[in-house]
Every structure is written in structure tokens, then in C-alpha cells.
Amino acid sequence: MKKLLYLLTAAIMVFTFTACGNENKPEEQTTAQQEEFSEELSDVVNSSTTLPENESTSENETEVTNPVEEESSTEEEIVETDPAKWTDEQIIEYYKAAAAKTHPHVKSVQTMTLKELEVNEGDGLLGTLVEMITPFFVSALEKNSIEIDGITGGYSNLKVSDAKSIKAYKSGKYTVIEMTMKEQTDGKYADQFSGTVGHAITVLGDISVVEKELPQFDIGLDEADISLTYKNPILRVKIDENGIIESGEWSYTVFVKIANLRVDAVRIPLGATVKTGYGSVDYRIVLN
Helix, strand or coil: CHHHHHHHHHHHHHHHHHHHHHCCCCCCCCHHHHHHHHHHHHHHHHCCCCCCCCCCCCCCCCCCCCHHHHHHHHHHHHHHHCHHHCCHHHHHHHHHHHHHHHHHHCEEEEEEEEEEEEEEEEEECHHHHHHHHHHHHHHHHHCCCEEEECCCCCHHHCCHHHEEEEEEEEECCEEEEEEEECCEEECCCCCCCCHHHHHHCCCCCCCCHHHHHCCCEEECCCCCEEEEEEEEEEEEEEECCCCCEEEEEEEEEEEEEEEEEEEEECCCCCEEEEEEEEEEEEEEEEEC
């Protein structure tokens, strides 16, 4: 019974994430946002040195600089240009602009690692069914590391309220952004780019795709109770001076609970039911 749940859970993870990698992303953020953000920072930095309206220094006048005011202006500039001093909103907008600018030009690699599985109850001809489908699922698991286009997640909809913590800081010439997202729980049919984790990393979404990938079997997803909880979702990227994400990692662990999942072979009278089961898979996307 444990082996059957392993295979079913693995199939759902492998096929769903494979499909995720090939689907079109939602409308992306334009590079205009990055320019707007840069202009906003520039306006704030330069505001302390801009002369008020109707005031100017003539050619014959000698400009007198107040040392105290000059020191204050320099300090303000450092504060506004240091990512560690940005607000959460500024960090989010900077990340979204960088993701949109980077997306068309890169590929990422996603991998999955099975952590644990447990079946509490089950019935039917489990052993025979397992023997039939094991070779197919083993082959699929061997291919669970695939390349996907662009930057992951529905980042154009990312907002401050999606995150538990947000941090940005300088590392040499790079700006590093780190976020821990709030946990998300979905049912069987969801949007892979929605929710706190979907916005930042991408989730499984509609897991009915597993039925299309396994025409040899009738899988009773509609009647089954399935929940997926995404825990410890973390995003960390390194952005260069041109606003391009040079490297990054997006990860979480998805916990799957299954109840009353029926699987029947299509051409022969063979089937089994997982009454209650549990599993978890580590998911990771890496850029460069």
C-alpha cells in the first residue's frame, strides 16, 4: 500500500510540474516598472540638493555650502540607495521589474525529491496493480529534473502581503533579495500562479493533468479528497547592476494528503483504493 501511494503521489508531482514548465505565464511586468522605480529612487536622492522654485545662483554670486546640510544630504543619499534601507514595497517592485526584464532571456532547472510517504488504509488488488504501473512511474521519476523557460512564478501579481519576511542588501556589485512567503494550501484544481506561493514560486495547480498522462488507468480524482500544503517557501535572487537576475533559487516542500483515491486499470478488471495517505516532496528551481 505504501508503494502504491508512492507511485501515485510521484506521478501527480512529476506530471503536474512537467506541465507547469511548458505552460504560458500570465502577463509579465514590463521593463517600464524598473525604470519607474529607478526614477523614483533618483528623485528621492536628488530632492535634497534641488534648489526651490524661483531660486538660483547667479554667475557672479559665490555659493556658500553649509557643512551640516552637506553632511545631511550625503547621509540621505546613502540611505536611499542602500537596498537594506528600502521599504518592503520598494523591494517587491524592484524584484518584479528584474524578473520581467530577465524572463525572456533565461532558462531555469526544476527538481523534485520525495521525502516521505505513508498509507494508513487501503484495499483492492494493490500488489498486482503496482506491478503493472511501477516501470512507467520509475521512468517518469528519472525525468523529474527538467529545464523550464524564464523566471518562475506569477510575479506580476506579487505583493507585500504574500510574504512573511522580505529583505534586500548589497553583496559586492549585486543586490540580493530574500523572501519567505506565507504558506499556501490548495485543493485538486487550482491556478499554478495564484496565492502567496504561486505568485513567488509556482504551485502544482490543476493536478487533473495526471489523468491525461496515464490513459491506461481510470483515476478517481473527482471523488477523492486531496489537499496540498506548501511549506517553507523561500525565494532568493542576486540582481546585477543592470537589473538582471543573474542567479536565484526558489524552493518549498509540498505536503500531500490523499483520501479515497480510486485507481482502476482501463482494459482489465483490476483496481485499488487508497483510503488515507500522506506524502511530501521537496521542490526546487535554480537559475544559474
